[in-house]
Amino acid sequence: RSSLITGCYANRVGISGALVPSSKIGLDSEELTIAEVVKPLGYATACFGKWHLGHRRPFLPRQHGFDEYSGIPYSNDMWPGHPESPKAWPPLPWYENDEPSEIIKDLEGQEQITRRLTEKAVDFVHRNADGPFLLYLPHSMPHVPLGVGPRFRQTTRYGTYGDVIREIDASVGEIRAALEEEGVLDRTIFIFASDNGPWLSYGDHAGTTGGLREGKGTTFEGGIRVPLVVRYPGVVPAGSVCAEPCMTIDILPTLVELTGGKAPQKPIDGRSIVSLLRGEADASSPHEALFFWYRNVELQAMRMGRWKLHFPHNYRSLEGRAPGNNGIPAKYNYKMSVGLALYDLETDAAETTDCSDENPDVVARMKTLADRMRQKLGDTLTRTQGSEIRGPGRLPSG
Amino acid sequence: RSSLITGCYANRVGISGALVPSSKIGLDSEELTIAEVVKPLGYATACFGKWHLGHRRPFLPRQHGFDEYSGIPYSNDMWPGHPESPKAWPPLPWYENDEPSEIIKDLEGQEQITRRLTEKAVDFVHRNADGPFLLYLPHSMPHVPLGVGPRFRQTTRYGTYGDVIREIDASVGEIRAALEEEGVLDRTIFIFASDNGPWLSYGDHAGTTGGLREGKGTTFEGGIRVPLVVRYPGVVPAGSVCAEPCMTIDILPTLVELTGGKAPQKPIDGRSIVSLLRGEADASSPHEALFFWYRNVELQAMRMGRWKLHFPHNYRSLEGRAPGNNGIPAKYNYKMSVGLALYDLETDAAETTDCSDENPDVVARMKTLADRMRQKLGDTLTRTQGSEIRGPGRLPSG
Structure with a gap:
C-alpha cells in the first residue's frame, strides 16, 4: 500500500510489513501521496476502504491529502x-474521516463492508463529477474473514470466495455506471489491481494462482504477480495486453505524467508506465530491474526482463499439507528454503527450473543491480544497511 | 411429514410427494395428529418450522391440534x-398462526429462520413448562438454500453446510437448556430425527451418507436411513444404541403409549417402539416389514429384518457426474435402474451385492408381504390400486 500511495518501495518510506493495531508508526507526513500529487490541481480526493498505513490520527488519509475517508x-x-489468535486483537473499528464511528463486531459487519464502500464511492462520484477527482478504493475483501452481502451469497459455483469476488466485480460495475451516468467515464483513468496472490493456507477462502508457484507471503510469482487492468480511452487501446513487468510503485509517477500533477521532491522508485499504457510498439519496462523484499527487508528476489532471480531464503509453503477450509486456515511450513536460483519467466512462469548455471552473465548482472539496491534500501539476508531509507512517521514520544 | 404426524404411510393419508405452492390439497381434518393425541390430556401444543402438509388455511397446523404455529x-x-427454476415459485411466506405475516425475500431472510424458530421454541418452553406440552419443531434447514446466521458462519471446517448443522445443533442445545432451566428436562421425551438422506446434487451444500448408496430422492439406504436420537431418562437407557429398524410412522403410536393419549380410530401403519426405547434385551422391531414408496406411490423397496428388497425401478443418481457447488446443483441422471435385488444390510449396508439367488425363501416371503401391502396402499410400478387409501383433504370446489 505504501508503494502505491508514494511510488516508493515500502522499505524506502519505512513501512515494511503489515502494521498491527498496536503499531505506533505510519506513513510519514513528508511523503508525497497520490492524493497530494493531484490536490494542487483542484482535485477532490477520497479514500474509501482499508487504509493500513497507520491508524493513529497523524497517519490517517486526511493527513495525507484525502478530503474524505471511510x-x-x-x-x-x-x-x-x-x-487462530482472537485474543491478539482489539475490536475492529470503522472510521469516518479521523474518528472511529463504530465497531465491526461480527461477521455480519464484515459482510456489509463491500456494499458500504461501494455506496461511498458511488456517492463520491456523483458529488464530484463536475470537477476533477481522485478516488482511491482499497477494498478490504477478498481478505479473510470473507464477508459477502446476502445479495451475492450462493450466486456463483465457486463458494464464498467466488461470491466475494462477484460482489467486488459488481462494485466496480456500479462505480463504472456512476461515471457513465455523470458523463465522465471516458475521461476517467480507471485502474484496477490486486495487492498480492492468494492466501493459500485459507484453502477455499483464497483464490488460485492458476499454476504459479506458492502464494501470498512469498516472493514467488504466486505471491506477487497479480492482475492490473487500466481503462482510459484515448490512451490505453481497448483490449490491449501488456506483458512488460511493472509494480504499484509506478502508479504515482504515471499519474503525475497523465495529470500534469506535482512530482515528489524526494527520490522515489517508480517510473511512469504511460508508454506501456499507450501500447507503443517498442515500449518496454522503464525499470532495468524490479525488486522483491519480504519479511522486513529481506531482498528475496528480483526481476530483470524475462529473468527472475531468487537469493537464498526461507519461505512458507503448504507443501504436502491440506489447505484450510471455510475460513479456518491450515498451518504453513515456514522452513522451506530456496537457494540462489534463476528462472526464465518467459518459458517457466511457474519457477520450476533453475537455469543459473546456463546464464552466468545474467546472474552476474542481476547480482550487481541487487548489490546496488541493497546499499540503498537495505537487506537483512546480507545484513546490509540501506543508505536511502527514510523511516516511517512516528508518534511523538512521551 | 405426514407419516410422522399421523403414524401412517404417507400414501395412506393421500399425501405422496412434496406439496408445491399451487397444491390445493393438504392433510385431511379427519386424520388424528400427534398434537391431537395429547391435546385431550391438557397439553399445550405448538408447531414451529416447516409444515408442508398443506398451506391452505384448512390444512394449517392450528386446524390439526396445534395451538400455535410459526x-x-x-x-x-x-x-x-x-x-434452477426461479420463475416456478411465488414469494415465500412466513406464517404466524393462520396468516402469512411477511415474505422471506432474500437469502438474508433464510439465514434468520433457524434462529427465529429456536427463539420461538425456547419461548414456548418457558411459557408452558408448568403443564404438559408438545413441541414439534421441524427445522427447515439444512434444506437448500442453506441459510446460516452470522454467529455460526465460518465456524466449522466443513463449509456452509457444516455451519448450518452447527446452528441446528446449537438450537437443540438452547431448547435443552430451556427445559433444564425450567426443571422439566428429565421428564421430557426429547426426539431428534432427520427426514431423509443428503441431496447429493447440491454437493458441498448437502451432507454425506458415510458410504451408504445414493441419497435423498431414492429408496437406497443413502436416501432413507437417517439418525434418530431419543432422550427420556427412566425409559431410554443413556448411551444405548438400537439397530432395529423403525420409521417415523412409529412416533405417533409410541407417544400414544408413553402419554396414555388418545389412539387413532382409523387404521394406522405405525407401531409403538417403546420396548426398543427401553432397550429390552429381546425387543425387536414391531414390524415384520417396512415399505418404501417414492415417486407417487411406486413401491420401490422394502425391509424385513436384515433384508432389503428392491423392486425393479428407475432412480436418480449423480453416477459419473460432478456434484454441484455453493448452492447451485448438478443435474441428476434420472434413468438409472435397479432390478429385483436383495441386499443383506447386516453385512452389506451399502447395497452392493444382490443376494436374491442365494435367498429364494426370503425373497418369496418379502414378495408376499409386498403384495399384501400393495393391495392396501397401492403401487404404480405394478399398477395396483390400494384399497385402504383415504385421500388427502381438499379445498371445497367452486
Whole structure:
C-alpha cells in the first residue's frame, strides 16, 4: 500500500510489513501521496476502504491529502474474530474521516463492508463529477474473514470466495455506471489491481494462482504477480495486453505524467508506465530491474526482463499439507528454503527450473543491480544497511 | 411429514410427494395428529418450522391440534431464489398462526429462520413448562438454500453446510437448556430425527451418507436411513444404541403409549417402539416389514429384518457426474435402474451385492408381504390400486 500511495518501495518510506493495531508508526507526513500529487490541481480526493498505513490520527488519509475517508484502518482479520489468535486483537473499528464511528463486531459487519464502500464511492462520484477527482478504493475483501452481502451469497459455483469476488466485480460495475451516468467515464483513468496472490493456507477462502508457484507471503510469482487492468480511452487501446513487468510503485509517477500533477521532491522508485499504457510498439519496462523484499527487508528476489532471480531464503509453503477450509486456515511450513536460483519467466512462469548455471552473465548482472539496491534500501539476508531509507512517521514520544 | 404426524404411510393419508405452492390439497381434518393425541390430556401444543402438509388455511397446523404455529408452509427452496427454476415459485411466506405475516425475500431472510424458530421454541418452553406440552419443531434447514446466521458462519471446517448443522445443533442445545432451566428436562421425551438422506446434487451444500448408496430422492439406504436420537431418562437407557429398524410412522403410536393419549380410530401403519426405547434385551422391531414408496406411490423397496428388497425401478443418481457447488446443483441422471435385488444390510449396508439367488425363501416371503401391502396402499410400478387409501383433504370446489 505504501508503494502505491508514494511510488516508493515500502522499505524506502519505512513501512515494511503489515502494521498491527498496536503499531505506533505510519506513513510519514513528508511523503508525497497520490492524493497530494493531484490536490494542487483542484482535485477532490477520497479514500474509501482499508487504509493500513497507520491508524493513529497523524497517519490517517486526511493527513495525507484525502478530503474524505471511510473504512477500516488495517486488515479486517485483525479483530477478535480471528480464527487462530482472537485474543491478539482489539475490536475492529470503522472510521469516518479521523474518528472511529463504530465497531465491526461480527461477521455480519464484515459482510456489509463491500456494499458500504461501494455506496461511498458511488456517492463520491456523483458529488464530484463536475470537477476533477481522485478516488482511491482499497477494498478490504477478498481478505479473510470473507464477508459477502446476502445479495451475492450462493450466486456463483465457486463458494464464498467466488461470491466475494462477484460482489467486488459488481462494485466496480456500479462505480463504472456512476461515471457513465455523470458523463465522465471516458475521461476517467480507471485502474484496477490486486495487492498480492492468494492466501493459500485459507484453502477455499483464497483464490488460485492458476499454476504459479506458492502464494501470498512469498516472493514467488504466486505471491506477487497479480492482475492490473487500466481503462482510459484515448490512451490505453481497448483490449490491449501488456506483458512488460511493472509494480504499484509506478502508479504515482504515471499519474503525475497523465495529470500534469506535482512530482515528489524526494527520490522515489517508480517510473511512469504511460508508454506501456499507450501500447507503443517498442515500449518496454522503464525499470532495468524490479525488486522483491519480504519479511522486513529481506531482498528475496528480483526481476530483470524475462529473468527472475531468487537469493537464498526461507519461505512458507503448504507443501504436502491440506489447505484450510471455510475460513479456518491450515498451518504453513515456514522452513522451506530456496537457494540462489534463476528462472526464465518467459518459458517457466511457474519457477520450476533453475537455469543459473546456463546464464552466468545474467546472474552476474542481476547480482550487481541487487548489490546496488541493497546499499540503498537495505537487506537483512546480507545484513546490509540501506543508505536511502527514510523511516516511517512516528508518534511523538512521551 | 405426514407419516410422522399421523403414524401412517404417507400414501395412506393421500399425501405422496412434496406439496408445491399451487397444491390445493393438504392433510385431511379427519386424520388424528400427534398434537391431537395429547391435546385431550391438557397439553399445550405448538408447531414451529416447516409444515408442508398443506398451506391452505384448512390444512394449517392450528386446524390439526396445534395451538400455535410459526414458520414456512412448505420447502424453503420453493421461492423466486431457486437456482434452477426461479420463475416456478411465488414469494415465500412466513406464517404466524393462520396468516402469512411477511415474505422471506432474500437469502438474508433464510439465514434468520433457524434462529427465529429456536427463539420461538425456547419461548414456548418457558411459557408452558408448568403443564404438559408438545413441541414439534421441524427445522427447515439444512434444506437448500442453506441459510446460516452470522454467529455460526465460518465456524466449522466443513463449509456452509457444516455451519448450518452447527446452528441446528446449537438450537437443540438452547431448547435443552430451556427445559433444564425450567426443571422439566428429565421428564421430557426429547426426539431428534432427520427426514431423509443428503441431496447429493447440491454437493458441498448437502451432507454425506458415510458410504451408504445414493441419497435423498431414492429408496437406497443413502436416501432413507437417517439418525434418530431419543432422550427420556427412566425409559431410554443413556448411551444405548438400537439397530432395529423403525420409521417415523412409529412416533405417533409410541407417544400414544408413553402419554396414555388418545389412539387413532382409523387404521394406522405405525407401531409403538417403546420396548426398543427401553432397550429390552429381546425387543425387536414391531414390524415384520417396512415399505418404501417414492415417486407417487411406486413401491420401490422394502425391509424385513436384515433384508432389503428392491423392486425393479428407475432412480436418480449423480453416477459419473460432478456434484454441484455453493448452492447451485448438478443435474441428476434420472434413468438409472435397479432390478429385483436383495441386499443383506447386516453385512452389506451399502447395497452392493444382490443376494436374491442365494435367498429364494426370503425373497418369496418379502414378495408376499409386498403384495399384501400393495393391495392396501397401492403401487404404480405394478399398477395396483390400494384399497385402504383415504385421500388427502381438499379445498371445497367452486
